[in-house]
Amino acid sequence: MTTTSLGAREELRASLREFLTDKAPLSVVRQQVELTQPLDRKLWETLAGDIGAQGLAIAEPLGGAGAGWAEVAIALEETGRALTPLPLLATVGLALPALLAADDSDVQSELLPRIASGDLIATVAWVGDDGAWDGSGNTVRAHDDGRESRLSGRVSYVIDGDAADLLLVVAADDNGRSLFAVAGDADGITRTTMPTLDLTRRLATIDVDGVIGRRIGRPGSADDILSAALEHARVLLAAEMLGGAQACLDMSVNYANSREQFGRPIGSFQAVKHKCAETLVQVEAARGGVEAAALALDEEPDRVKILAPMVKAYAGEAFFRAAGENIQIHGGIGFTWEHDAHLYFKRAKSSDLLLGDAAYHRAALADRLGL
Amino acid sequence: MSIDLGPRTAAFRDEVRQWLDANADDEARSLREERRPSPEQAAAHKRWGDRLLEAKLICVAWPEEFGGRGLTGIELAVLNEEFARAGVPRVTRGMGESLVGPSIIAHGTDEQKATFLPRIISGDDTYCQGFSEPNAGSDLASLRTRGVVENDEVIVNGQKVWTSGYWAANMMFCLCRTDPDAPPHRGISYVLIPIKVDGRPNGVEFRPIKQITGQAHFAETFLTDARAPLFNVIGGLGNGWRVAMTTLGNERGGNATTQYVAFEREFWSLVELARETGQIDDPRVRDQLAWAYSHVELMRCQGERLLRALAAGKTPSGAMGGSVNKVFWSEYQRRLGEIAMNLQGAASLLVGPDYKLNRWQSTFLTTRSHTIWGGTAEIQRNIISERILGMPREPVRK
Numbered sequence: 001m002t003t004t005s006l007g008a009r010e011e012l013r014a015s016l017r018e019f020l021t022d023k024a025p026l027s028v029v030r031q032q033v034e035l036t037q038p039l040d041r042k043l044w045e046t047l048a049g050d051i052g053a054q055g056l057a058i059a060e061p062l063g064g065a066g067a068g069w070a071e072v073a074i075a076l077e078e079t080g081r082a083l084t085p086l087p088l089l090a091t092v093g094l095a096l097p098a099l100l101a102a103d104d105s106d107v108q109s110e111l112l113p114r115i116a117s118g119d120l121i122a123t124v125a126w127v128g129d130d131g132a133w134d135g136s137g138n139t140v141r142a143h144d145d146g147r148e149s150r151l152s153g154r155v156s157y158v159i160d161g162d163a164a165d166l167l168l169v170v171a172a173d174d175n176g177r178s179l180f181a182v183a184g185d186a187d188g189i190t191r192t193t194m195p196t197l198d199l200t201r202r203l204a205t206i207d208v209d210g211v212i213g214r215r216i217g218r219p220g221s222a223d224d225i226l227s228a229a230l231e232h233a234r235v236l237l238a239a240e241m242l243g244g245a246q247a248c249l250d251m252s253v254n255y256a257n258s259r260e261q262f263g264r265p266i267g268s269f270q271a272v273k274h275k276c277a278e279t280l281v282q283v284e285a286a287r288g289g290v291e292a293a294a295l296a297l298d299e300e301p302d303r304v305k306i307l308a309p310m311v312k313a314y315a316g317e318a319f320f321r322a323a324g325e326n327i328q329i330h331g332g333i334g335f336t337w338e339h340d341a342h343l344y345f346k347r348a349k350s351s352d353l354l355l356g357d358a359a360y361h362r363a364a365l366a367d368r369l370g371l
Numbered sequence: 372m373s374i375d376l377g378p379r380t381a382a383f384r385d386e387v388r389q390w391l392d393a394n395a396d397d398e399a400r401s402l403r404e405e406r407r408p409s410p411e412q413a414a415a416h417k418r419w420g421d422r423l424l425e426a427k428l429i430c431v432a433w434p435e436e437f438g439g440r441g442l443t444g445i446e447l448a449v450l451n452e453e454f455a456r457a458g459v460p461r462v463t464r465g466m467g468e469s470l471v472g473p474s475i476i477a478h479g480t481d482e483q484k485a486t487f488l489p490r491i492i493s494g495d496d497t498y499c500q501g502f503s504e505p506n507a508g509s510d511l512a513s514l515r516t517r518g519v520v521e522n523d524e525v526i527v528n529g530q531k532v533w534t535s536g537y538w539a540a541n542m543m544f545c546l547c548r549t550d551p552d553a554p555p556h557r558g559i560s561y562v563l564i565p566i567k568v569d570g571r572p573n574g575v576e577f578r579p580i581k582q583i584t585g586q587a588h589f590a591e592t593f594l595t596d597a598r599a600p601l602f603n604v605i606g607g608l609g610n611g612w613r614v615a616m617t618t619l620g621n622e623r624g625g626n627a628t629t630q631y632v633a634f635e636r637e638f639w640s641l642v643e644l645a646r647e648t649g650q651i652d653d654p655r656v657r658d659q660l661a662w663a664y665s666h667v668e669l670m671r672c673q674g675e676r677l678l679r680a681l682a683a684g685k686t687p688s689g690a691m692g693g694s695v696n697k698v699f700w701s702e703y704q705r706r707l708g709e710i711a712m713n714l715q716g717a718a719s720l721l722v723g724p725d726y727k728l729n730r731w732q733s734t735f736l737t738t739r740s741h742t743i744w745g746g747t748a749e750i751q752r753n754i755i756s757e758r759i760l761g762m763p764r765e766p767v768r769k
Binding site: 007249253256257264267268270272276277278285287291306307313314359363365366369371 | 657662666668672676680691753756763
């Protein structure tokens with residue numbers, strides 16, 4: 001890590017914040033999610049063109065910025081802060097690390113430039129109807145007819161599965177479990193949007209019936225690829241949650257400083273101040289953890305297995321707490337549909353549970369520590 | 372950690388490491404931080420301290436012109452890391468180094484600096500603190516100990532409390548009210564009071580206070596016509612509040628980048644306890660252990676973050692240390708003590724002869740003080756909300 005990269009990351013943060021404030025303020029986000037409008041592809045393309053957020057961790061020869069995961073984490077933190085309904089977590093947090101882990105240069109040189117340019121939205125599909133994050137409920141099977149693989153079965157809880165151009169589907173075959181690339185509009189695919197409690201997170205069920213799939217990586221390597229991808233996703237989802245938590249804290253403080261009761265701002269009452277102070281303590285701890293985990297993805301791979309489940313668990317609980325206190329500090333208005341507080345509250349719980357809750361990740365951490 | 376701190380810092384690290392390789396002998400490595408060392412431990416500690424003194428490794432954060440080394444935050448972190456790696460204590464001059472020295476440097480006259488600072492560095496003067504009073508704890512500015520100026524002396528009368536390290540001290544830095552008619556923050560003076568003068572008592576009497584642990588690590592202090600030359604008033608009469616606030620500013624912060632080391636060692640001892648008691652496979656216990664480890668690791672991450680900011684030449688935000696750090700570690704360790712007591716089960720119910728506590732009972736009880744001293748957890752949250760988040764102060768009753 002160099003001094004300049006710290007400065008460069010802060011510049012990236014500033015330009016992202018400016019971009020999102022201008023192009024996708026909460027008023028626009030609300031309108032989009034409430035009317036269940038389709039994903040704003042134009043915004044996705046502009047994000048790639050103006051900021052290059054999708055290509056931050058993609059090498060320069062493949063059309064990316066050749067930066068690193070620490071930069072990607074900042075992008076996720078900012079979209080998490082703004083609740084931007086774009087498929088960044090799915091495309092860059094799941095599909096991209098899966099494609100990198102598959103270590104297939106043909107696939108990479110074909111697909112990575114399209115991700116970087118904003119042309120390709122991608123996701124990974126591995127969870128079954130039962131919602132078990134280890135993918136044990138996944139019913140998709142692949143049959144190889146000698147020329148090509150055909151997939152049949154169902155996967156659910158596919159993040160941005162309804163909008164993705166490319167689905168990386170985990171399927172059982174004669175080699176165990178392998179990863180297959182499936183076109184979002186392939187013959188025999190049925191995509192059903194799942195009605196989500198969190199309006200800002202899109203999930204889909206994917207039914208495949210004899211759909212042509214292209215094998216990614218070695219036969220039987222899906223578990224390895226998936227575990228590498230999930231490690232990245234944990235860190236980047238934690239970054240996204242950190243941004244959300246910071247947004248809730250900022251909202252709470254702004255409101256407490258302006259709302260007056262008993263002739264003084266409610267922010268002058270210790271009961272309110274201490275809630276905000278406690279949230280800050282947890283947000284700052286989460287920030288240190290997320291930064292370390294994201295840097296570790298680039299520079300200290302040995303630390304990732306500890307830091308990834310740790311930050312997923314901690315940031316999830318910190319965000320949920322921040323979002324809950326934000327409603328409480330706002331009082332009645334915070335309980336209304338009209339106010340933005342519930343968007344964060346629901347995003348906080350859905351993110352806390354996504355990929356497995358805090359207890360699940362602490363159990364993983366205990367195992368990884370060799371306890 | 373892979374933070375590139377630049378060539379100057381790398382050279383400093385090499386220098387420290389070489390010195391430690393040559394000087395950290397078995398005796399130094401066997402030294403433990405004791406709250407109340409035996410005479411043998413104290414002598415060994417002093418021998419090691421003298422070596423550090425010779426090598427100019429005492430009061431290293433003070434500017435060079437005052438006998439320190441003017442280390443930057445990064446270099447201080449490096450020094451702490453290297454000492455931790457070598458397994459030897461970094462001898463400090465306690466509150467003299469962390470509180471009194473910085474106050475004198477910021478507010479003292481040239482003569483005061485020349486008189487008091489070398490004696491702190493050499494270890495000739497050891498200070499204890501005389502701030503809190505029975506009726507002035509968190510609300511320190513309401514203190515009532517009186518200081519009356521007579522000729523060229525201040526004569527101090529009153530009562531202080533929670534005086535830690537009193538048994539080793541020959542000096543007390545004391546806040547007293549020298550102008551009873553001024554507003555609370557204005558009439559206070561910061562006075563360095565000798566405990567004895569020419570070997571004779573100077574009206575400073577300590578009475579040990581037995582704590583909930585059964586031990587007496589601090590005392591209440593009775594000041595009866597205790598005398599100090601006017602020369603010993605730092606920052607001028609009536610300016611003591613400002614001087615004291617500099618010291619509090621220095622007390623918070625500290626060794627963020629090596630802080631986690633001791634907590635990590637403690638964590639693995641707790642794991643050992645869970646193994647010994649056959650509870651390591653209990654999912655609830657594993658959840659608690661993973662929770663604990665997360666907090667230790669988060670402290671480490673936060674320290675690294677601070678170091679990265681310093682390495683980039685940035686002033687770390689207030690949220691990276693100070694009150695935020697204090698709340699985080701003190702409440703973490705309190706919970707750790709509770710977890711350990713539960714793991715011990717029935718064994719936690721019993722103590723040894725003379726109320727001797729086992730390690731975890733001691734942690735369980737001692738950690739109750741960590742959320743009180745140096746500003747209670749509530750005061751820390753006030754500081755966080757007012758100074759970092761910019762929230763309004765509680766209105767003061769007129």
